[in-house]
Amino acid sequence: MAQPSNRAERGVERVARVLRGIRDSLEDENRAAVATVGVMTGALLASLVGFLLVSSLTIVPFGIFVASAGYGWLRHQELTAKALAFAMTVSTILILILITTFIFREAIPVIRYESATVLGVSVPGLRLFLQPNWDAVSPPIRFSMVPMIHGTVLVTLIATAVAAPLGIAAALFISEIAPAPVREAVKPGVEILAGIPSIVYGFIGFTILSPWASDQFNILGQGTYLFVGVVVGLMALPTVVSVAEDAIASVPESMKSGSLAMGTTDWQTMTSITLPAAFSGVSAAVLLGVGRAIGETMAATVMLRGVPRLTEPLYNAFYGQETLTSLIARNYGEADGLQLSALFVAGVILFVTVLFLSIGSQYIEARMRSKLGGGQ
Amino acid sequence: MSTETDSRNPLVKGDTEDTSAVAAGAVGLSAVLFALSLGSLFEVVDLGTPVAGVPLVTVVGGALVALGTAVIVFGVGSRLGYVETEPQSGAGLVAGIAFAIVWFVTAGLVASQTFGLGTVGWLLASVGVGAGVFVLSTATREDIGSTVPAGALTAFAGLVVLTGVIAPEWVWDLGWAQKASFTGAFTIPVITLFVSLLSGWAAAKAYAGFGARGRHTGAYVLVYLNALSIVGVLVILLAYTVVQGVPGLVNGFALGPGVGPESTVVLFGTTISWEWPFYLPFVMNGVGLTNDFNGVLPAIVGTVWLVVGAVLFAVPLGVGAAVFLTEYAERGRFTQVVEVATNGLWSTPSIVFGLFGFAFLIPRFGNGKSLLAGALTLGFMLLPLVVITSREAMLSVPDEYRDASAALGVSKWQTIRSVVLPAALPGVVTGIILGVGRIAGETAPILLTMAGGVFVPGSQTPDVVGGFEFTASPPFVDNPVLLDAASALPYQLYALITAGVGASGNVANPDQFKWATALVLLVVVLSFYAVGIAARYYFRRELNQ
Numbered sequence: 001m002a003q004p005s006n007r008a009e010r011g012v013e014r015v016a017r018v019l020r021g022i023r024d025s026l027e028d029e030n031r032a033a034v035a036t037v038g039v040m041t042g043a044l045l046a047s048l049v050g051f052l053l054v055s056s057l058t059i060v061p062f063g064i065f066v067a068s069a070g071y072g073w074l075r076h077q078e079l080t081a082k083a084l085a086f087a088m089t090v091s092t093i094l095i096l097i098l099i100t101t102f103i104f105r106e107a108i109p110v111i112r113y114e115s116a117t118v119l120g121v122s123v124p125g126l127r128l129f130l131q132p133n134w135d136a137v138s139p140p141i142r143f144s145m146v147p148m149i150h151g152t153v154l155v156t157l158i159a160t161a162v163a164a165p166l167g168i169a170a171a172l173f174i175s176e177i178a179p180a181p182v183r184e185a186v187k188p189g190v191e192i193l194a195g196i197p198s199i200v201y202g203f204i205g206f207t208i209l210s211p212w213a214s215d216q217f218n219i220l221g222q223g224t225y226l227f228v229g230v231v232v233g234l235m236a237l238p239t240v241v242s243v244a245e246d247a248i249a250s251v252p253e254s255m256k257s258g259s260l261a262m263g264t265t266d267w268q269t270m271t272s273i274t275l276p277a278a279f280s281g282v283s284a285a286v287l288l289g290v291g292r293a294i295g296e297t298m299a300a301t302v303m304l305r306g307v308p309r310l311t312e313p314l315y316n317a318f319y320g321q322e323t324l325t326s327l328i329a330r331n332y333g334e335a336d337g338l339q340l341s342a343l344f345v346a347g348v349i350l351f352v353t354v355l356f357l358s359i360g361s362q363y364i365e366a367r368m369r370s371k372l373g374g375g376q
Numbered sequence: 377m378s379t380e381t382d383s384r385n386p387l388v389k390g391d392t393e394d395t396s397a398v399a400a401g402a403v404g405l406s407a408v409l410f411a412l413s414l415g416s417l418f419e420v421v422d423l424g425t426p427v428a429g430v431p432l433v434t435v436v437g438g439a440l441v442a443l444g445t446a447v448i449v450f451g452v453g454s455r456l457g458y459v460e461t462e463p464q465s466g467a468g469l470v471a472g473i474a475f476a477i478v479w480f481v482t483a484g485l486v487a488s489q490t491f492g493l494g495t496v497g498w499l500l501a502s503v504g505v506g507a508g509v510f511v512l513s514t515a516t517r518e519d520i521g522s523t524v525p526a527g528a529l530t531a532f533a534g535l536v537v538l539t540g541v542i543a544p545e546w547v548w549d550l551g552w553a554q555k556a557s558f559t560g561a562f563t564i565p566v567i568t569l570f571v572s573l574l575s576g577w578a579a580a581k582a583y584a585g586f587g588a589r590g591r592h593t594g595a596y597v598l599v600y601l602n603a604l605s606i607v608g609v610l611v612i613l614l615a616y617t618v619v620q621g622v623p624g625l626v627n628g629f630a631l632g633p634g635v636g637p638e639s640t641v642v643l644f645g646t647t648i649s650w651e652w653p654f655y656l657p658f659v660m661n662g663v664g665l666t667n668d669f670n671g672v673l674p675a676i677v678g679t680v681w682l683v684v685g686a687v688l689f690a691v692p693l694g695v696g697a698a699v700f701l702t703e704y705a706e707r708g709r710f711t712q713v714v715e716v717a718t719n720g721l722w723s724t725p726s727i728v729f730g731l732f733g734f735a736f737l738i739p740r741f742g743n744g745k746s747l748l749a750g751a752l753t754l755g756f757m758l759l760p761l762v763v764i765t766s767r768e769a770m771l772s773v774p775d776e777y778r779d780a781s782a783a784l785g786v787s788k789w790q791t792i793r794s795v796v797l798p799a800a801l802p803g804v805v806t807g808i809i810l811g812v813g814r815i816a817g818e819t820a821p822i823l824l825t826m827a828g829g830v831f832v833p834g835s836q837t838p839d840v841v842g843g844f845e846f847t848a849s850p851p852f853v854d855n856p857v858l859l860d861a862a863s864a865l866p867y868q869l870y871a872l873i874t875a876g877v878g879a880s881g882n883v884a885n886p887d888q889f890k891w892a893t894a895l896v897l898l899v900v901v902l903s904f905y906a907v908g909i910a911a912r913y914y915f916r917r918e919l920n921q
Contacts, residue, residue, distance in 0.1 A: 054740050078787055078788070082704055085703075088700065089697040089705070092763060096721055103732060166606065172599060174603075177599055177600075191909060192902060193610050196902070197817025197818070197897055197898070199819045199869050199894075200897060216562040217557060218549075218556065265591070267588075267592035292723070294725065295723075296725075297726060298820055302874070313552055313553065316556065325820070332730075332734065332824050347728050350727070354728075355720050359719075
């Protein structure tokens with residue numbers, strides 16, 4: 001019982017300390033500067049509120065903000081610059097919060113509609129995952145996420161099978177094996193691979209790869225998860241390479257030299273010293289690559305069939321139906337009401353999954369840094 | 377090492393060279409087979425073409441048998457002491473497991489498909505063979521363990537092809553509800569690809585005399601091959617797009633004074649106008665009935681304004697945030713949260729940004745898809761990239777710079793402005809250029825926020841500068857051009873692909889038009905990358921001097 005009150009006390013103390021700190025630092029500053037920054041902050045908050053409320057008067061507080069910032073820049077640059085930089089920092093967090101709220105808010109109607117009763121308790125959104133039918137036109141109208149999740153999982157598995165081994169090998173090549181001139185050629189090459197727009201990949205996949213695959217495997221119609229996965233894997237490859245390369249390069253040179261001095265070959269040093277030391281960084285790279293593969297949209301949209309259903313049998317990757325991303329890109333045009341809301345559910349699933357992957361990989365990287373940091 | 381053996385045992389020297397020639401030959405043969413199977417997979421080489429009276433597929437089968445035999449013979453020769461090598465006691469756990477899996481699959485397929493055994497039967501066969509191979513490769517000496525499983529598989533595959541069990545016209549219907557089957561035309565090259573890789577690896581290992589050096593060589597062959605194929609894929613992609621796109625792009629090209637359209641720029645009241653000395657209709661025209669040649673000018677201009685808008689939004693915000701994070705804030709909970717947020721934003725799928733723009737920006741900008749909404753959405757995407765790269769650039773500015781400036785009694789902001797920012801500028805600029813390259817090619821976010829038409833007439837070229845006007849009611853400034861839907865290159869390519877064959881607009885050759893659009897998009901995006909990468913090289917060289 002004592003613990004929560006203790007924690008609250010500590011919290012109050014901390015807030016007090018922060019406030020004291022702010023007051024101390026303000027006392028150093030000129031009063032006029034503080035007043036200007038105060039006006040700036042107030043005007044910025046007001047324009048944010050106005051913008052959120054869709055008010056046409058938003059321009060008024062925003063004008064005040066611009067004017068006070070301009071005045072502050074001319075007269076009290078020191079404090080104004082710091083305050084502006086702080087506001088800009090906060091904006092990154094704000095954008096993440098806004099994205100979360102807005103896509104969740106739009107998703108609510110269909111989550112309510114697709115409630116299912118389990119043991120007498122109505123669980124909102126459960127039916128989205130319990131049955132595999134997506135039918136937005138004829139009753140019973142059902143918005144199941146199951147086929148799209150199945151598609152996304154298949155595509156991501158195939159893409160990871162392509163991107164992870166090839167990416168790690170390429171990262172090893174660039175950072176450890178290649179002679180300098182070769183590295184200077186391969187590294188920009190990998191970057192350019194990342195630069196090719198996804199729609200161009202999709203276009204080539206659609207015009208060349210899909211017809212070819214239909215021909216080779218005697219498939220009815222066009223569009224296979226298999227080759228979408230391969231193309232997406234190719235697109236996720238540069239992410240894996242660059243992050244894994246950073247991880248491998250961050251292994252202290254002394255560790256490698258120590259191993260080489262024992263008379264091992266380069267390859268032995270790589271497999272028994274470098275890769276194990278960089279293991280967490282390399283797995284973070286793979287996680288980020290998986291995140292890229294999950295979120296890849298245009299290649300999937302252009303190359304898939306656009307019919308939301310499960311393939312038969314479930315492991316039949318020769319037929320490509322629909323993924324979460326392509327569902328959104330294909331249907332936003334004619335969708336309204338519940339169907340539009342269902343697209344936002346797909347967006348929420350994507351967003352949350354990829355955010356978790358991102359946080360997970362950051363956690364792993366932080367652990368690696370603290371582990372290797374001791375030796376540096 | 378080798379000189380030592382040579383001087384000690386000069387009689388074996390000639391022998392060693394001959395035998396290592398066998399291994400080198402095997403490596404070369406697998407390289408040829410690898411290239412051949414790639415060629416046939418992409419329908420450059422036809423397996424049916426006769427070579428010296430025999431169909432190519434038979435030659436490939438024979439070559440596989442020879443390759444497998446050579447690998448086995450080398451391994452056995454080494455084991456019996458005819459070849460000087462330094463093998464270890466086993467092929468290693470990783471190689472053992474890999475061989476076991478490969479043989480497990482092969483045995484299972486043969487047992488169930490060729491001999492028609494039931495589930496129990498093929499499972500028993502698979503497990504038996506897999507376990508046997510695992511024991512063989514891990515428990516025997518490395519020269520046997522790493523060559524015999526690979527060589528035997530290659531020879532077996534060669535026999536299967538040679539005897540016509542799998543011929544080019546062979547079809548294996550998988551019998552699934554959604555029909556799919558493996559055809560010989562696909563299976564033979566893939567099997568060849570795989571076993572030539574396996575044998576090439578084993579032969580490379582043998583060539584270097586097994587042991588640590590052998591593993592080193594074997595692994596290096598694979599890693600080099602991987603890097604080579606990545607670069608190869610890149611070159612093929614680019615070359616293919618260029619070859620397909622150029623005819624549409626240069627359609628109607630003319631060179632000479634007065635052939636180009638006239639451009640007019642109004643700058644501070646003075647009007648400057650000039651005529652282009654060349655005429656490249658694809659990037660100078662829209663689509664129209666009266667046009668001699670149609671083009672994608674509106675989409676190009678739309679892309680330019682999108683990028684400008686995104687940069688104007690994201691760069692000040694991002695650089696400011698990076699300044700605060702590196703210079704003002706102390707490392708703690710707050711910076712950690714910001715870091716997680718920026719990295720989270722960086723990996724958020726582009727389509728989610730599109731949904732966000734759709735739900736958040738569109739109702740606030742006149743309830744319609746607009747250039748402004750598209751530019752801001754791309755700005756949200758660009759922001760984390762700018763923060764991350766600017767931060768890295770500022771962190772790499774040595775602390776001595778800051779200390780020296782502070783020692784002069786200069787205030788913190790002055791230090792940032794005149795010491796940190798100039799020093800970090802190259803990194804920041806490079807990061808921004810690369811980031812812009814990425815967002816310029818994005819389709820998904822603008823799909824939901826900006827979207828134009830399939831074939832856009834020249835009259836819809838956005839004129840943002842001329843669009844500003846003042847109004848009497850709030851918000852007092854209005855720009856209908858910014859609030860109109862506009863087209864951009866990636867979106868136009870998407871629209872062209874999905875419009876299908878029927879919609880041809882006024883365009884004579886839609887296919888050519890599509891490829892030319894793809895090429896223009898590629899050129900626009902990759903030129904950002906080229907500039908970014910070149911800038912990084914330049915600045916790095918400057919720094920190193």
